Amino acid sequence: MILDKTFANINFTQKLWPDDAFESCVFENCNISGVNLNGVSFIDCTFKNCDLSNASVHGVSLMTVAFENCKLMGIQFHTCNPMGFTPAFRACLMQYVSFLGLKLRNVSFEGCMLQEADFSEADATGANFRNALLPGAVFDHTNLQKADFRHAQGYVIHPVSNKLDHAIFSPNGLEGLLYGFRIEVK
Numbered sequence: 677m678i679l680d681k682t683f684a685n686i687n688f689t690q691k692l693w694p695d696d697a698f699e700s701c702v703f704e705n706c707n708i709s710g711v712n713l714n715g716v717s718f719i720d721c722t723f724k725n726c727d728l729s730n731a732s733v734h735g736v737s738l739m740t741v742a743f744e745n746c747k748l749m750g751i752q753f754h755t756c757n758p759m760g761f762t763p764a765f766r767a768c769l770m771q772y773v774s775f776l777g778l779k780l781r782n783v784s785f786e787g788c789m790l791q792e793a794d795f796s797e798a799d800a801t802g803a804n805f806r807n808a809l810l811p812g813a814v815f816d817h818t819n820l821q822k823a824d825f826r827h828a829q830g831y832v833i834h835p836v837s838n839k840l841d842h843a844i845f846s847p848n849g850l851e852g853l854l855y856g857f858r859i860e861v862k
Contacts, residue, residue, distance in 0.1 A: 709747075738763045754778055805831075825849055
């Protein structure tokens with residue numbers, strides 16, 4: 677296990693991944709795209725300005741892990757270890773990611789681009805989607821109770837097939853809730 681270490685400006689696509697467990701580590705400006713991270717554990721770690729696009733994350737543990745301004749395209753988060761799954765995302769590019777069936781209670785996606793993200797059957801109770809861009813994101817049988825969508829844009833959420841009790845929306849986002857009912861807001 678590697679403790680309290682900072683990894684900066686490393687291209688891991690050309691270098692062997694250093695270990696299978698990290699605690700209180702920081703990864704800054706690293707290229708981890710396409711890297712096989714299967715089974716790796718991250719506890720209390722931070723990723724800043726990193727590219728993890730298309731990394732393989734089967735069985736990866738993300739316990740209190742922050743991603744800030746990272747590129748996380750194509751990641752299948754639903755294959756991560758669900759035990760203790762507590763990531764936080766801020767201002768990340770997260771196109772074509774999957775959270776299918778995951779517990780995402782109170783997970784923050786603030787300011788993220790989540791184009792074509794799949795949240796089907798996830799429990800996103802209390803999740804923070806403030807200022808997120810969600811064009812083409814899929815919410816199907818998703819628990820969004822108490823989720824915060826203030827100033828989020830581009831989403832289409834069908835109130836009949838998702839749980840929305842006490843979810844918060846901005847008035848300009850109501851069109852995304854009414855889309856499936858063929859109601860126009862002008």
